[in-house]
Amino acid sequence: xxxxxxxxxxxxxxxxxxxxxxxxxxxxxxxxxxxxxxxxxxxxxxxxxxxxxxxxxxxxxxxxxxxxxxxxxxxxxxxxxxxxxxxxxxxxxxxxxxxxxxxxxxxxxxxxxxxxxxxxxxxxxxxxxxxxxxxxxxxxxxxxxxxxxxxxxxxxxxxxxxxxxxxxxxxxxxxxxxxxxxxxxxxxxxxxxxxxxxxxxxxxxxxxxxxxxxxxxxxxxxxxxxxxxxxxxxxxxxxxxxxxxxxxxxxxxxxxxxxxxxxxxxxxxxxxxxxxxxxxxxxxxxxxxxxxxxxx
Amino acid sequence: xxxxxxxxxxxxxxxxxxxxxxxxxxxxxxxxxxxxxxxxxxxxxxxxxxxxxxxxxxxxxxxxxxxxxxxxxxxxxxxxxxxxxxxxxxxxxxxxxxxxxxxxxxxxxxxxxxxxxxxxxxxxxxxxxxxxxxxxxxxxxxxxxxxxxxxxxxxxxxxxxxxxxxxxxxxxxxxxxxxxxxxxxxxxxxxxxxxxxxxxxxxxxxxxxxxxxxxxxxxxxxxxxxxxxxxxxxxxxxxxxxxxxxxxxxxxxxxxxxxxxxxxxxxxxxxxxxxxxxxxxxxxxxxxxxxxxxxx
Numbered sequence: 001x002x003x004x005x006x007x008x009x010x011x012x013x014x015x016x017x018x019x020x021x022x023x024x025x026x027x028x029x030x031x032x033x034x035x036x037x038x039x040x041x042x043x044x045x046x047x048x049x050x051x052x053x054x055x056x057x058x059x060x061x062x063x064x065x066x067x068x069x070x071x072x073x074x075x076x077x078x079x080x081x082x083x084x085x086x087x088x089x090x091x092x093x094x095x096x097x098x099x100x101x102x103x104x105x106x107x108x109x110x111x112x113x114x115x116x117x118x119x120x121x122x123x124x125x126x127x128x129x130x131x132x133x134x135x136x137x138x139x140x141x142x143x144x145x146x147x148x149x150x151x152x153x154x155x156x157x158x159x160x161x162x163x164x165x166x167x168x169x170x171x172x173x174x175x176x177x178x179x180x181x182x183x184x185x186x187x188x189x190x191x192x193x194x195x196x197x198x199x200x201x202x203x204x205x206x207x208x209x210x211x212x213x214x215x216x217x218x219x220x221x222x223x224x225x226x227x228x229x230x231x232x233x234x235x236x237x238x239x240x241x242x243x244x245x246x247x248x249x250x251x252x253x254x255x256x257x258x259x260x261x262x263x264x265x266x267x268x269x270x271x272x273x274x275x276x277x278x279x280x281x282x283x284x285x286x287x288x289x290x291x292x293x294x295x296x
Numbered sequence: 297x298x299x300x301x302x303x304x305x306x307x308x309x310x311x312x313x314x315x316x317x318x319x320x321x322x323x324x325x326x327x328x329x330x331x332x333x334x335x336x337x338x339x340x341x342x343x344x345x346x347x348x349x350x351x352x353x354x355x356x357x358x359x360x361x362x363x364x365x366x367x368x369x370x371x372x373x374x375x376x377x378x379x380x381x382x383x384x385x386x387x388x389x390x391x392x393x394x395x396x397x398x399x400x401x402x403x404x405x406x407x408x409x410x411x412x413x414x415x416x417x418x419x420x421x422x423x424x425x426x427x428x429x430x431x432x433x434x435x436x437x438x439x440x441x442x443x444x445x446x447x448x449x450x451x452x453x454x455x456x457x458x459x460x461x462x463x464x465x466x467x468x469x470x471x472x473x474x475x476x477x478x479x480x481x482x483x484x485x486x487x488x489x490x491x492x493x494x495x496x497x498x499x500x501x502x503x504x505x506x507x508x509x510x511x512x513x514x515x516x517x518x519x520x521x522x523x524x525x526x527x528x529x530x531x532x533x534x535x536x537x538x539x540x541x542x543x544x545x546x547x548x549x550x551x552x553x554x555x556x557x558x559x560x561x562x563x564x565x566x567x568x569x570x571x572x573x574x575x576x577x578x579x580x581x582x583x584x585x586x587x588x589x590x591x592x
Contacts (some may be wrong), residue, residue: 136524137524156522185521185522195519198513199510199522203527205563206502207585210502211587211588212585213555214494214588215584223495224591225481227432227495227592228432228434228452228496229434229435233532234530234533238589239586241582241583242579246578246582253570259509260567263506263509264560266505266506267502269505270504270505274545274556277549279546283539283542286538286542287538288508289503289534290534290535292507292510292516
């Protein structure tokens with residue numbers, strides 16, 4: 001890897017966001033590689049270096065021109081101006097504990113799906129450098145070849161506990177997210193983890209469950225031959241590979257178990273109403289479900 | 297309504313499928329109105345008459361040129377060459393019991409989502425006229441204004457117990473479905489109702505449940521502000537209005553309760569693995585869920 005020195009000096013960070021900056025992306029899967037593509041499209045002068053735990057992924061990202069160079073030593077990335085952490089949650093916690101020798105002006109943005117365990121792991125001496133973000137974006141695909149330059153466009157970026165980040169880092173991160181046409185939502189990390197359990201983690205648990213309940217049937221092919229749009233929608237995210245999800249399910253355990261319990265209560269109510277031919281109540285219950293779309 | 301007499305005579309049915317035929321659509325919601333639009337696009341000579349239990353819906357369909365004329369008496373429709381039943385399942389059962397004085401060449405196609413209760417309701421003297429079909433198509437929208445000429449294109453049309461239908465009716469229905477570019481799947485009605493419970497009815501029960509579990513939270517808007525594609529997919533069909541669904545849930549009760557039980561077993565397994573930090577097993581379970589997409 002070619003080693004770049006940080007370009008930004010303290011107090012001039014605001015003047016040079018469009019200049020040549022050295023960016024490092026740790027994790028070149030769908031999220032990291034798409035972030036790199038978006039940055040390249042917007043900031044023509046940025047030099048992007050990538051690192052991935054799988055050397056093949058890094059090589060692939062380089063071949064696809066997603067990054068300008070790759071490194072075989074993750075610690076090289078720590079010396080850069082902007083560092084994006086785009087690995088599964090436990091990986092982020094692990095990487096954060098290894099951070100050292102970063103420039104005071106450096107900005108580290110993590111894209112992890114749970115925020116409380118990550119923020120707790122940030123060493124206090126680097127807390128100002130750190131931006132805890134969670135983009136509500138993704139597809140069921142994975143790897144650098146699945147990267148999309150517009151993956152983040154018009155999506156929500158949740159930014160947590162921003163008051164603990166440095167002023168310059170906050171401004172820089174906001175500048176990037178706005179340039180990417182994302183909608184920034186500020187939130188307390190604890191509240192984020194609760195909400196994400198309901199809005200993102202629960203749908204995955206459900207989708208994996210419906211896929212498994214089909215695959216256990218005697219002749220799943222004859223069932224899926226009938227699949228219409230409704231089933232395809234509900235089962236799409238069941239394609240998501242496990243590595244990211246076992247991390248999320250374990251890191252956000254209590255909130256997820258709570259959201260599964262609330263969902264099961266509703267499903268069991270539905271079950272009871274069908275069992276008892278309680279069609280008036282069932283109609284009211286479906287009518288209430290319909291109201292979700294007034295706020296979505 | 298202008299009363300058309302059946303154009304088709306016995307034994308000439310195969311020669312005139314592209315001639316001027318009189319078609320009646322009973323039920324001008326999303327399904328019936330989209331079927332009318334598809335027929336109009338393909339068979340320029342067909343004269344389509346519509347009837348709906350809500351006169352406003354019928355009027356709207358006429359204004360939108362979805363049908364050529366409307367009737368205020370459902371029984372007028374029975375005299376036509378081709379009759380499409382596109383109302384909720386209980387309505388179909390009810391209408392079938394009123395059928396009388398249809399021409400021996402007449403073809404009646406029902407589009408209901410459960411097939412066993414419908415077939416059971418067909419009077420034996422009209423069984424040859426009857427084609428029991430279930431299109432695996434739809435959107436979360438409703439009413440004639442939601443109609444799409446391509447709603448059925450490239451979708452599966454399940455045709456049940458076809459050996460009980462008349463040869464000419466079978467050929468005519470197949471001709472229409474193929475012209476609509478649908479993929480016909482033949483199935484026993486009992487098997488259909490079991491499979492439809494898993495692939496279509498269960499996803500709706502799940503989607504209604506997740507919508508209700510969100511709407512019961514203290515501040516649902518702050519949760520849905522974070523909604524990404526996964527949640528939008530899983531909750532899309534929760535927008536479907538109740539009338540059709542309370543019928544389906546009650547008509548296919550045993551199969552649906554069975555499919556909910558199988559799904560719950562998987563979800564509870566997921567819950568247990570998260571609770572016990574059984575991450576290796578959880579990874580295997582997600583890997584198994586991923587395999588759905590080998591057959592979908």
